[in-house]
Amino acid sequence: MKYLHLIWAALFRRKTRTILTLLSIIMAFLLFGMLDAVRISFAEAGQSANGAERLQTGARLSFIQTLPKSLTEKIAAVPGVKDVAFANWFGGAYQDPHNQVFTFAVSDNYLDVYPEVIVSAEDRKAFADDLNGILAGEMLIKKYGWKIGDTIPLQSQIFPNQEGSKNWSFKLVGVMSSKDGRAFQSGMIILHWKKFDETTPYNQGEVGWYVSRVTDVNQADRIARDIDALSANSDHETKTQTEQAATRNWIKQMADIGLIVTSIMGAVFFTLVLLTGNTMMQAVRERTNELAVLKTMGFSNHKVLGLVLGESVLLLLLGGAIGLALVSVIGAALPAMSGGMINNTHVGISSWVVGIALATGIGLLIGALPATRAMRINIVDALAGR
């Protein structure tokens, strides 16, 4: 630690060079922090404590098939199930058919199974009282500038109403929000399943999927099997999964996020090693004289080795820390940019740990060669400029 000042001075001996290198490192770690946040955001989707106790039941045949509503009572009677809600895909679009807004038609107790969704008591009551009412997520309300009481025209891409038109209109009666916008409901609309079922001739007592909450998370697998057994060998067999497993499965089908992130970071760090490694080599070559003087004064070979290694590690740690800190600043804009798809933008402890480890590792790697060279400097030759 007592040599920190010396290392620092050596590092900023050539200000322009060090700052430019530092900026390169910052960019690399900025990218690392962002991509890691994305990766974690996908990896952790559905892994909340509330999510662990939710089971999703859909048609085994495919996700576009519906299930009879009569399953509700049967699922509720399965031992260990606390409550059962259900929902249908509505397929809403606002203003332009391409402007998709996730919209579900849901059962009255839908919000009970999602305790992380915050709806004020008045809004909840207003929703319960108005069959034509909808609740919208805070992100949507902000995006389109809606106000409570507005009439919201929604176009369903699938379902016509009783007049045969696919243009529905609803009254916005309340807001759904969640801590840090983490619940997916913050970016969607819910309407009454009852209204939906009564209005569209295409749906007769059918529901898209069930969401049930279990009393004991450890029994989730057993309960899932029991729910599926209810409709085994019928024409509407079901597939029940924990919310976590269902989400993971969905993401896996979308893209291999992990592979993409790893490949990009591989390319970035490979480039970084070469770039910074070259800078360190240059820095040591220039200072051959000074290093020889240090040795003359009695610095041991190992101390010189340590000084140079310390310099490269410090450079990397400095850049890494600034880069990761920047992610938190920039990250605030990320959820809005991705349309709510990415909602984890804080660099978590794990990212910091991996980032710091990477910085140290790369620092040691690129410092190794120049440091050995510095250690082997022959005092007489170096001072003579040979």
Add this chain to the structure above:
Amino acid sequence: MKFLVGLLTFLAVIVGVFAFLNLSWLALLGVLVLLALWMLLTRRGRQAASVTGIGVSTLPQRLGSSAVIVVGIAGVVGVLVAMLAMANGFRETLARTGSNDTVIVMRGASASEVSSVLGHDATVVIAQAPGIAKDDQGRPIASPELVVAANLPMMGGDPEEDFGSVQVRGIGDMAWELRRNATIIEGRKFTPGMRELVAGKGAQRQFQGLEVGHEVKLGNQAWTVVGIFESDDAMESELWGDAGVVGPTYRPNGGNSRTSVFARLTGADAFDAFKAALVSDPRLQVDVDTTLNYFSKQSEGTSKAITVIGMVVGTIMAIGAVFGALNTMFAAVATRAREIATLRAIGFRGLPVVIAIMLETMLLALLGGVLGGFIAWLIFNGYTASTLAAGSTGQLTFELSVAPAVLWTGIKWALAIGFIGGLYPALRAARMPVTTALRES
């Protein structure tokens, strides 16, 4: 004042780079020709050429630091090209699926096939519309089809847990006539009326059990896979079966309805009349589009998203590479300070020096761009990926495609990075007071 000048140069550079990135190759060729002419014909141009020559000839002595520029830019271009190739491959696969002279008819305002419903009467009416081509026996080449989805276990996953979604298309005889590019490469076509399926090559790669002779379970029914087909487009990711059997499986009380009608027209020019006839028909409420337009629209969102991600990642990497290039070139200018000052002392002007250093940097950048593009092409061209795209109900497999246009974008990015990385060191070299520079060791 100095700060203001710096700021102005910076703004000019940013604007210039954006203009450059949108430049066509023709315009760039023009710039190159002008530059070459200038170098050949004017005094300053010849000066610039000779200074560039000196710089380039000393490159081998600075191999390590020059490699930083090349490798740094190769990294940026490699990642950028890979991402753009992914977007491009996805777009191409869907665009290949459609053509100008085939049409798709769906219920009005349906975003995709799966959300559309056409009753049996409607499909009969549509098949009789004017403009549809006829086959040898005089039947219209129109194919009412039913698109649904099925859950099947994914390759390499737990057969009980890891289900993926695959698009299932119920078709009739005419579908094969309509899509002549779809050919059976193994086994045979399904027999109408039987629970038999043919699987696309892409679907076979993605899901377990899609082998000829194997049974797969759709819900609680067992279907036999009797053939594998190849079509080199998005259809390859689907399973095809007899619409008359698929229908009742999925829609117990509406087995005769379909989701869409595909038809081949007598020519691309027959489209307007065909569309007008259907839209004005009071019995129907349908949307009509060419398949080219329909499938291109399906790819829009996803390919745009991939492109944007690629650009964001590429930009951040590019900024990093710019700093790397600046570093190298500042160092290069510093080591050659005496040499440059000498040139200026004997009468060389500032402009040739600036041009020479910029050309040198951009040459290295070009090398990096070509290297990065080549590596990306080597690894990723033809690499198979799959996604569950928006608007589709099944996984779509596609191949990454490193097209010339994609490579060209990569090269332009490389040159832009080289431009910024060379500009500031060049300006410094030209502005350095000759007397101070000569005294430097």
